[in-house]
């Protein structure tokens with residue numbers, strides 16, 4: 001899970017969302033009313049999905065697992081619990097159908113003081129709550145919120161752990177190639193940088209970019225080590241950024 005910047009909603013879309021919220025309210029503000037209105041709100045959902053896809057990384061990947069294509073609009077706070085937040089933009093995230101329907105479902109754990117115990121990548125910095133162990137591919141937690149996030153989103157399910165292990169190997173190989181081209185002043189270096197930033201499991205690339213220099217030798221191999229400093233410097237200076245992507249798959 002990586003931090004994502006939530007974009008603002010165009011005025012016309014906000015008007016549409018407000019109109020649908022009014023309809024939910026007029027229909028009794030129940031979970032059933034929310035579900036019925038959500039089913040009917042095709043134009044609103046299309047617009048929300050386009051906005052979410054523009055915020056997601058790579059080919060509109062799931063904002064929770066960073067692996068599969070984000071196909072569903074997830075209600076971060078489930079509409080069964082908060083019918084009046086069904087059409088509220090900050091409550092919408094892009095999820096793959098597996099994360100949305102098979103893993104998270106209607107879970108929304110709360111702490112004793114009533115605050116949400118799930119990391120919202122568009123509102124929280126996941127790194128405050130979670131850390132990724134690059135070699136094992138597993139997430140660990142710094143906080144209760146991190147622990148519940150791993151549990152509810154199934155972040156350590158075997159397919160994701162294996163995928164991250166493979167992504168780490170691939171990321172190191174691509175970084176080495178990027179570094180060689182970058183040193184030669186070859187413009188193809190840009191394509192390798194984009195391939196890294198748009199890859200599935202971009203949380204692995206995100207974590208590699210943030211390896212502390214004094215720990216790098218313990219985490220990456222000797223061949224990758226020289227690439228890390230230049231990559232991090234250019235990334236932090238804003239010279240390496242993912243291209244604005246379209247919403248096409």
Ligand SMILES: [Zn+2]
Pocket residue numbers: 062063064065066067068095096097098099100
């Ligand atoms: Zn997912």
